[in-house]
Amino acid sequence: MVTFFNYTPTYLDHVFSSTVYLCLLFCIIIFCSQQSWKILLLRYFNPVGAHESGRIGDDPKGVPAQLIPFICHVAVGRQREVQVFGNDYDTRDGTAIRDYIHIVDVASGHLNALNKLLDTGFSGWKAYNLGTGKGHTVMEILETFEKVSGKTIPRHVVARRSGDAVAAYADPILAEKELGWKATRGLLEMCKCHCGYLEMLQRDCWKCVSVTVVILKSYKGIVGNV
Numbered sequence: 001m002v003t004f005f006n007y008t009p010t011y012l013d014h015v016f017s018s019t020v021y022l023c024l025l026f027c028i029i030i031f032c033s034q035q036s037w038k039i040l041l042l043r044y045f046n047p048v049g050a051h052e053s054g055r056i057g058d059d060p061k062g063v064p065a066q067l068i069p070f071i072c073h074v075a076v077g078r079q080r081e082v083q084v085f086g087n088d089y090d091t092r093d094g095t096a097i098r099d100y101i102h103i104v105d106v107a108s109g110h111l112n113a114l115n116k117l118l119d120t121g122f123s124g125w126k127a128y129n130l131g132t133g134k135g136h137t138v139m140e141i142l143e144t145f146e147k148v149s150g151k152t153i154p155r156h157v158v159a160r161r162s163g164d165a166v167a168a169y170a171d172p173i174l175a176e177k178e179l180g181w182k183a184t185r186g187l188l189e190m191c192k193c194h195c196g197y198l199e200m201l202q203r204d205c206w207k208c209v210s211v212t213v214v215i216l217k218s219y220k221g222i223v224g225n226v
C-alpha cells in the first residue's frame with residue numbers, strides 16, 4: 001500500500017513522479033538562493049470532473065492515458081472499450097486505487113493557497129496535498145460513471161500497467177489545518193460534471209458540423225460542385 005503523506009519522499013520509480021520531485025527540489029533551490037521567496041507547492045492527486053456549468057472541462061487530444069478521460073472517450077464512441085490494467089491487486093475488488101479530486105476543489109485549493117501567500121506572516125516554502133483522502137478502485141469509477149451517464153461502458157481486464165502503484169491517496173490534513181481547505185465534492189459529482197461537459201461537447205460538435213455544412217452549401221452555391 002502506498003500512501004503519500006505530507007513531507008514523505010515522492011515515489012521516484014516513474015518519470016512522472018520523478019519530474020514532480022525535481023520541480024519540488026528546484027523550488028527549494030530557488031528559496032535557498034534567495035530567502036525572500038514565498039513558495040507553496042500543491043500536490044494534486046487525480047483531478048477529474050468539469051465546471052458545474054458544463055462549459056469548462058478537459059477534452060484531451062488523441063488517446064487519453066488517464067482513466068476518466070479514457071472512459072469518456074468510450075462513452076462517446078471514440079474508443080471501443082476500457083482496458084482495466086490489472087485486477088489482481090491486493091484491494092477490495094482487485095483493481096488499483098486512486099484519490100480522485102474534483103477540479104473545482106483543486107481550483108479552490110489554489111485560492112486558499114494564494115491567500116496564504118498574501119499573508120504577511122508566511123515566509124519560506126511549504127508543500128500541501130490536495131486530495132480527498134479517500135481512494136476509489138478502477139471498478140468503482142466505471143460503475144459510478146455508468147450509473148451517472150446511463151451508458152454501459154464496455155471493459156476488458158488486461159495486464160497491470162508498468163510502474164502503476166496499487167494505491168495512492170492523499171493525507172490532506174495539513175491543507176485543512178493551514179489553508180482552511182477541504183475537498184467537498186465526491187465521486188458521484190465528479191462523474192456527473194464530467195458527463196455534463198461531455199454532453200455539451202457533443203452538442204457543440206453537432207453545432208460545428210452544422211456550421212460546416214452551411215458553409216460548404218454556400219460555397220457550393222458560388223463555385224458549383226465541392
Ligand SMILES: O=c1ccn([C@@H]2O[C@H](COP(=O)(O)OP(=O)(O)O[C@H]3O[C@H](CO)[C@@H](O)[C@H](O)[C@H]3O)[C@@H](O)[C@H]2O)c(=O)[nH]1
Binds near residue numbers: 017067068095138
Ligand atoms: O485506460 C486505463 C487508464 C488507467 N487505468 C487505471 O486507472 C488508475 C488511474 O490511472 P490514471 O488516470 O492514469 O492515473 P494515475 O495512475 O494516478 O496516473 C497519474 O500518475 C501517472 C504516473 O504515476 C501519470 O503518468 C499520469 O499522467 C497521472 O495521471 C490506475 O490504476 C490505472 O492502472 C486503467 O485501468 N485503464
